[in-house]
Amino acid sequence: xxxxxxxxxxxxxxxxxxxxxxxxxxxxxxxxxxxxxxxxxxxxxxxxxxxxxxxxxxxxxxxxxxxxxxxxxxxxxxxxxxxxxxxxxxxxxxxxxxxxxxxxxxxxxxxxxxxxxxxxxxxxxxxxxxxxxxxxxxxxxxxxxxxxxxxxxxxxxxxxxxxxxxxxxxxxxxxxxxxxxxxx
Amino acid sequence: xxxxxxxxxxxxxxxxxxxxxxxxxxxxxxxxxxxxxxxxxxxxxxxxxxxxxxxxxxxxxxxxxxxxxxxxxxxxxxxxxxxxxxxxxxxxxxxxxxxxxxxxxxxxxxxxxxxxxxxxxxxxxxxxxxxxxxxxxxxxxxxxxxxxxxxxxxxxxxxxxxxxxxxxxxxxxxxxxxxxxxxxxxxxxxxxx
Amino acid sequence: xxxxxxxxxxxxxxxxxxxxxxxxxxxxxxxxxxxxxxxxxxxxxxxxxxxxxxxxxxxxxxxxxxxxxxxxxxxxxxxxxxxxxxxxxxxxxxxxxxxxxxxxxxxxxxxxxxxxxxxxxxxxxxxxxxxxxxxxxxxxxxxxxxxxxxxxxxxxxxxxxxxxxxxxxxxxxxxxxxxxxxxxxxxxxxx
Numbered sequence: 001x002x003x004x005x006x007x008x009x010x011x012x013x014x015x016x017x018x019x020x021x022x023x024x025x026x027x028x029x030x031x032x033x034x035x036x037x038x039x040x041x042x043x044x045x046x047x048x049x050x051x052x053x054x055x056x057x058x059x060x061x062x063x064x065x066x067x068x069x070x071x072x073x074x075x076x077x078x079x080x081x082x083x084x085x086x087x088x089x090x091x092x093x094x095x096x097x098x099x100x101x102x103x104x105x106x107x108x109x110x111x112x113x114x115x116x117x118x119x120x121x122x123x124x125x126x127x128x129x130x131x132x133x134x135x136x137x138x139x140x141x142x143x144x145x146x147x148x149x150x151x152x153x154x155x156x157x158x159x160x161x162x163x164x165x166x167x168x169x170x171x172x173x174x175x176x177x178x179x180x181x182x183x184x
Numbered sequence: 185x186x187x188x189x190x191x192x193x194x195x196x197x198x199x200x201x202x203x204x205x206x207x208x209x210x211x212x213x214x215x216x217x218x219x220x221x222x223x224x225x226x227x228x229x230x231x232x233x234x235x236x237x238x239x240x241x242x243x244x245x246x247x248x249x250x251x252x253x254x255x256x257x258x259x260x261x262x263x264x265x266x267x268x269x270x271x272x273x274x275x276x277x278x279x280x281x282x283x284x285x286x287x288x289x290x291x292x293x294x295x296x297x298x299x300x301x302x303x304x305x306x307x308x309x310x311x312x313x314x315x316x317x318x319x320x321x322x323x324x325x326x327x328x329x330x331x332x333x334x335x336x337x338x339x340x341x342x343x344x345x346x347x348x349x350x351x352x353x354x355x356x357x358x359x360x361x362x363x364x365x366x367x368x369x370x371x372x373x374x375x376x377x
Numbered sequence: 378x379x380x381x382x383x384x385x386x387x388x389x390x391x392x393x394x395x396x397x398x399x400x401x402x403x404x405x406x407x408x409x410x411x412x413x414x415x416x417x418x419x420x421x422x423x424x425x426x427x428x429x430x431x432x433x434x435x436x437x438x439x440x441x442x443x444x445x446x447x448x449x450x451x452x453x454x455x456x457x458x459x460x461x462x463x464x465x466x467x468x469x470x471x472x473x474x475x476x477x478x479x480x481x482x483x484x485x486x487x488x489x490x491x492x493x494x495x496x497x498x499x500x501x502x503x504x505x506x507x508x509x510x511x512x513x514x515x516x517x518x519x520x521x522x523x524x525x526x527x528x529x530x531x532x533x534x535x536x537x538x539x540x541x542x543x544x545x546x547x548x549x550x551x552x553x554x555x556x557x558x559x560x561x562x563x564x565x566x567x568x
Contacts, residue, residue: 004246004248007246008246008248008249011244011245011246011249011253012249012252012253012256015241015245015253015256015257016256019256019257019259019260019451020448022260022264023260023263023264023267023447023448023451024447026263026264026267026268027267027447029267030267030268030270030271030272031271033271033272034267034270034271034274037270037271037274038274040274041274041278088382091564092390092391092564093386093390093391118350118354118564119335119350119353119354120348120350121350204402204405204546205402207398207401207402207405208398208399208400208401208402208490208494209398211398211401212397212398251458252455252458255454255455255458256451256455259450259451259454259455260451262450263447263448263450263451266450267447282494282497282498282501285449285450285493285497286399286490286493286494286497288450288454288493289454289487289488289489289490289493290490291402291488294488351558354561355395355396355398355557355561356395356554356555356557356558356561357554358398358554358557359550359551359553359554359557360550360551360554360555362550363543363546363547363548363549363550363551363552363553363554364547364551366546366547366550367540367542367543367547367548368542370541370542370543370544370547371542
């Protein structure tokens with residue numbers, strides 16, 4: 001009886017140990033590729049909102065209130081800034097955006113990087129036609145949809161999703177304003 | 185005999201339509217055909233792997249602790265598939281997300297380990313795993329094709345220029361499409377099997 | 378307020394069964410009558426909350442500090458499996474009535490992806506301890522609501538004249554589809 005229990009424990013331990021070793025091996029093997037893939041994802045977002053640059057903005061970040069403002073440089077001179085903003089006010093959940101700004105405090109671009117809005121209705125917030133409204137305006141401006149007295153277009157049947165985008169852009173902008181004032 | 189191990193899982197005992205196993209991923213990731221097939225193939229890899237390993241270990245594992253041992257084997261394989269997909273098929277991994285680690289609790293995997301691999305040889309278990317896995321993939325692909333055609337008006341990303349009926353890519357459409365497909369399966373195969 | 382929103386979002390807007398598709402197998406299996414649906418809901422709520430708390434502690438104090446995050450899946454499923462076993466033993470000894478009510482559902486819960494799903498979502502969302510508890514409670518309440526509502530519907534469907542090909546599972550899925558459609562009305566509630 002006692003022998004049986006020891007045998008059970010031993011067999012399970014050996015299997016668990018082998019499994020752990022195997023997983024650790026695969027983890028070590030895939031870690032660099034996973035980190036790189038995650039970084040590329042983020043860089044695609046940054047590329048979409050920033051003007052042309054030649055540094056690595058994700059590594060060249062300034063930290064303000066524990067959040068990052070990404071700085072894009074070309075030939076050593078700063079050409080733009082980018083920040084991430086979230087809003088929990090989406091129809092299906094959190095909406096996350098990246099906002100890019102030029103050194104003169106105008107918005108160079110906005111992309112939605114994460115959302116769970118309704119396909120066919122709220123998810124029109126990812127289209128360039130909708131997002132282009134932000135381009136060229138000042139980052140200290142408060143954005144709102146037309147229904148709330150702002151100038152951002154809402155869609156018929158979907159006011160909440162654009163409202164969440166405005167909210168997320170405003171959070172990112174607040175960070176950008178601080179980033180642009182940052183003294184090295 | 186060996187061929188039968190493979191073909192039984194395809195239609196006669198189809199995991200989705202007949203055994204009704206693994207329905208969570210079947211409903212959740214089938215918004216496009218590509219996602220459905222990818223999920224099916226990830227499950228097939230785990231299923232074939234776990235069947236082979238468990239069949240090979242069946243004389244070593246004491247009967248009383250077999251279930252925990254199976255769970256460890258399956259979870260290890262799932263973690264490996266999860267990491268490999270995250271590294272080399274990153275975009276697909278993002279879409280399938282939570283449902284890759286959840287292959288651990290997919291009843292098909294533990295079910296085949298318990299009812300087939302623990303009693304049969306390695307080669308037969310491999311075929312059984314592949315057959316059931318591909319049957320599952322087939323089920324997912326059919327459900328996903330129906331949902332993609334109706335819900336997005338595309339198939340494998342190619343536009344069919346039909347008007348999209350959005351509800352089919354939303355959660356309710358998943359249940360509706362599966363209900364009607366299952367009724368169709370019953371209608372086609374009832375009496376013959 | 379934030380916690381209330383999280384609770385509503387977890388229970389109604391992103392309902393585990395009808396919107397996230399977690400825990401479908403028992404949803405179809407035990408929803409034929411109201412009684413079993415109630416029993417299953419309580420068993421799930423109990424195991425989900427306990428395992429979420431235990432795995433949260435293990436993750437925060439063992440896996441993350443020692444950079445063993447890749448062991449999450451295997452550790453969590455083993456924790457859930459042993460917890461289910463343990464809970465079964467405790468209930469059997471301490472409360473035979475409760476055991477008679479929940480006992481048959483407990484073994485089914487290990488492979489209920491709602492439990493592992495809830496635990497994994499907690500970790501992925503980086504919830505703090507309180508947020509994790511609120512989310513888990515909301516999820517299990519939502520799970521129970523969907524299960525009980527669906528069982529009520531199925532009791533009615535059982536008496537109606539369903540076409541042969543649709544008998545059993547197919548009509549249940551169509552019913553679930555209509556219920557999910559009704560639950561879509563909850564989205565936008567959190568804003």
